[in-house]
Amino acid sequence: MSAVCNAPSLSSPSLPFQAAVPPAVRRGAWQLAAGQAMSLRARSDSVLCVRQGRIWVTRDATAHHGSEDLVLAPGETLAVSAGQRVVMEPWDGFGATYSWDSATDAV
Template sequence: MSPRNVLESQQFVHAATAGRRAAGCWKLATGQALSLHPDTHGVLQIAQGQAWVTLRGVLADMPGAAVDHVLRPGEQLTVAPGQHVVMEAWSGSGCAEPVAFRWDVLAAPALAQPASTAARDWECGVVQPLRDLGQALGQGGRALGTALASVAGAGGRFAVGFARFALLRIAAPLQRRPA
């Protein structure tokens, strides 16, 4: 799956980064859009919130046509290779909540037997929040490390400045003394 930006003015979330497949539960914050160009069959399923999804590509007899969908929790959309999906959080009232969704690549056996609902619920309800927590703790640790490095740098600059000030205050009266 290769992500591609569609609109330069919006913030975009890329579902796949270097060396990582886009599968499992994902979150899409309000004000962000997601653009997908899958190279295999897949299913987009909404776990939480509402999403406005535009599906563009080969649709029946209309190549290049676009169809809009509003997907609610539990609803899904099958996407064929070569189609383009743009998704964003949506609410009719104007204040959209973040969207939690699943993207599953469909292989031939997976088309015949989808994962159980309990397994999907466990993935979205337990495993993904634990991944999110681990990522948040990692980001917090990096931020704390950066802050400590900045404090150490400021402390070092303060010590050098104070030493320079003290030397000037001590050395100046010594130089003015008559011999």
């Protein structure tokens, strides 16, 4: 598995190249390609953890707070309550890798 990265080069400025994602990062993780958005709704209390890249996350509004935009870096986590929906996409043109686990498994 690899992430698609778009970066300028002298020979071909518009062609994407493959960047290796280390196996330790891939294991138990999902990838978001550059420009891809993903919507997830937690069935139970969950934890989103960024493993590689940066992810822009928008949480839906709840009775306790309004909609919220966050940018998470590798190693950062976000607690997501049961029933809550998040929309996420890579922050830049390099894609990202993340895990989504039950809050009880993440402890």
